[in-house]
Amino acid sequence: MELAQLKEAVIAGDMARTKSLTEEALEAGIEPASILNDALISGMDKVGELFKVNEIYVPEVLLAAKSMQNAMGVLKPRLVDSGIQPRGKIVVGTVRGDLHDIGKNLVAMMLEGAGFEIIDLGNDVPAEKFVEAAVENDAGVIGMSALLTTTMHVMKETVEMLGEKGLSDKVKTMIGGAPVTASFASEIGAAGYGDDAATAVDLAKEFLEG
Amino acid sequence: MSMDLLELVNSRPILGDGAMGSILQERGFKSGDCPEAWNLDRPEAILEIHQAYRDAGCDYVETNTFGASTIKLARYGLDAKVDEIVAAGVDLARRAAGDTCLVGASIGPTGALLEPYGDHTRDQLAEAFGRAATVLEREGVDFYLIETMSDLNEAALAIAAVKEVSKKPVAATMSFTKGAKGHRTMMGTSPQEAGIELIKAGADLVGTNCCSGPEAAAEIITEMAQSTPLAVIAQPNAGLPELKDGRASYPESPEAMAEGAGNLLACGARVIGGCCGTTPAHMASMGSVIKGR
Numbered sequence: 110m111e112l113a114q115l116k117e118a119v120i121a122g123d124m125a126r127t128k129s130l131t132e133e134a135l136e137a138g139i140e141p142a143s144i145l146n147d148a149l150i151s152g153m154d155k156v157g158e159l160f161k162v163n164e165i166y167v168p169e170v171l172l173a174a175k176s177m178q179n180a181m182g183v184l185k186p187r188l189v190d191s192g193i194q195p196r197g198k199i200v201v202g203t204v205r206g207d208l209h210d211i212g213k214n215l216v217a218m219m220l221e222g223a224g225f226e227i228i229d230l231g232n233d234v235p236a237e238k239f240v241e242a243a244v245e246n247d248a249g250v251i252g253m254s255a256l257l258t259t260t261m262h263v264m265k266e267t268v269e270m271l272g273e274k275g276l277s278d279k280v281k282t283m284i285g286g287a288p289v290t291a292s293f294a295s296e297i298g299a300a301g302y303g304d305d306a307a308t309a310v311d312l313a314k315e316f317l318e319g
Numbered sequence: 320m321s322m323d324l325l326e327l328v329n330s331r332p333i334l335g336d337g338a339m340g341s342i343l344q345e346r347g348f349k350s351g352d353c354p355e356a357w358n359l360d361r362p363e364a365i366l367e368i369h370q371a372y373r374d375a376g377c378d379y380v381e382t383n384t385f386g387a388s389t390i391k392l393a394r395y396g397l398d399a400k401v402d403e404i405v406a407a408g409v410d411l412a413r414r415a416a417g418d419t420c421l422v423g424a425s426i427g428p429t430g431a432l433l434e435p436y437g438d439h440t441r442d443q444l445a446e447a448f449g450r451a452a453t454v455l456e457r458e459g460v461d462f463y464l465i466e467t468m469s470d471l472n473e474a475a476l477a478i479a480a481v482k483e484v485s486k487k488p489v490a491a492t493m494s495f496t497k498g499a500k501g502h503r504t505m506m507g508t509s510p511q512e513a514g515i516e517l518i519k520a521g522a523d524l525v526g527t528n529c530c531s532g533p534e535a536a537a538e539i540i541t542e543m544a545q546s547t548p549l550a551v552i553a554q555p556n557a558g559l560p561e562l563k564d565g566r567a568s569y570p571e572s573p574e575a576m577a578e579g580a581g582n583l584l585a586c587g588a589r590v591i592g593g594c595c596g597t598t599p600a601h602m603a604s605m606g607s608v609i610k611g612r
């Protein structure tokens with residue numbers, strides 16, 4: 110059993126094979142953390158890279174992410190047994206008035222793939238709901254997605270609300286979506302901007318692990 | 320109007336409809352509301368917009384039914400009202416069109432992704448499109464415009480649903496973004512491939528809409544024309560919106576769009592309309608170029 114094969118299966122988006130190879134790897138006595146990091150996560154990393162340069166498109170990424178999720182179903186109980194903690198909690202959602210959720214879902218899947226615990230609020234999420242969910246779940250990051258120029262202001266509202274509640278240091282905001290830019294992020298005081306899902310993972314690592 | 324869309328396209332270049340969604344914003348529509356619900360709640364606003372495009376010289380107006388599928392309406396809790404919303408949409412467009420221009424039935428994507436990428440089956444999408452098409456046909460539209468599609472499979476299901484209930488012309492357009500490999504839909508389809516597959520699925524005319532502007536549309540049409548002579552529809556945005564004082568504003572002026580329309584004609588486009596950010600002023604300006612020839 111080679112972890113390289115499992116990694117390839119993730120990249121290829123082969124759901125059945127990803128799951129069966131994960132089971133085989135566990136049976137072969139490979140450490141759950143190693144299966145996660147060296148095959149599943151590193152496979153998703155590669156997928157993120159390929160997507161960035163348009164070698165693959167949304168369908169391939171979705172299939173890879175689903176394969177990863179399939180494997181996680183098998184792996185999660187074993188990870189918990191071996192005492193591995195998730196890397197930290199992240200609240201994600203598409204902002205109020207916006208129903209575009211494909212990009213947000215990709216970001217959530219990649220973050221999950223990287224080992225973070227995701228609280229996905231779905232789409233059409235108002236500022237107060239982002240803030241509430243972060244407080245309730247003790248999440249260190251809020252990731253917001255907007256695809257409409259007309260809904261980007263909700264990101265500003267969320268950042269401001271965190272400020273008013275004195276939570277700006279405790280809860281970092283990262284934002285993204287096609288019309289969103291790095292300059293908009295700095296203008297509204299968001300902690301980070303990412304133009305793709307791989308960057309979302311980098312930002313989350315930076316915010317939660319320093 | 321006595322000619323149908325295909326006869327008209329063969330006789331001269333056509334000025335398509337302009338934007339609906341981005342115009343609604345100016346009348347108090349808020350992001351997050353359901354645009355098609357205005358067919359019932361604010362019919363006078365929709366009628367006035369259609370009339371303004373008719374008066375600008377558009378050869379057709381499109382029904383305000385872009386998102387009127389049960390799947391998309393369900394996101395607003397309005398799926399039970401689908402028949403009413405679609406019927407009102409046709410009525411408003413027809414009242415504005417009169418004998419002056421044609422009525423095109425707008426059918427946009429459901430917003431759901433098909434299995435295995437998403438959680439919707441082909442049957443579910445076919446049923447949603449079939450329901451809308453049945454009402455559109457019953458209420459009497461002149462042709463169908465299946466637009467802003469990202470997924471070829473979804474576009475093909477919409478075309479098939481229309482063909483099942485109608486013999487009227489069907490036009491189909493997809494939305495492309497330019498990346499490292501050139502213009503592709505979100506799902507990775509190239510303009511050439513889109514042209515071939517949409518025609519195979521039964522479309523009479525194909526093209527692109529909701530692209531970043533007339534220049535991008537010209538590139539896309541040129542590429543699509545390599546795979547089919549029927550690649551003639553271009554409905555570009557007035558550029559991509561920029562945030563100005565907290566409001567979205569589209570950069571291209573009516574004059575710039577008119578120039579873009581001239582270029583599109585030179586690239587072989589025969590039906591040139593406007594998507595997001597265009598206004599009656601844009602359409603009138605584009606019309607002077609399109610109909611002037």
Ligand code: B12
Nearest residue numbers: 208209210211212252254257258285286287303305306430
């Ligand atoms: C698919 C789509 C739809 C689908 C959405 C389906 C769904 N379930 O999401 C439907 C048909 C429902 C739809 C509706 C509308 N749409 Co639309 N849509 C698109 C389209 C074609 C693709 C968007 C997409 O999913 N891209 C693929 C994903 C993977 O990319 P992404 O979202 O950008 O995400 C990536 C990055 O941005 C980043 N990212 C995203 N979020 C986050 C968050 C964080 C924290 C980080 C770090 C990174 C990050 O990572 C992602 C992965 O790399 C775009 C055009 C385009 N090509 O962008 C138009 C587009 C977004 N739509 C547009 C518009 C105007 C609309 C409508 C108003 C009407 C219309 N013309 O269709 C309605 C609005 C409905 C509403 N209230 O939300 C405009 C927006 C213009 C603007 N800037 O305001 C666009 C740009 C089309 C255009 N050229 O004008 N749409």
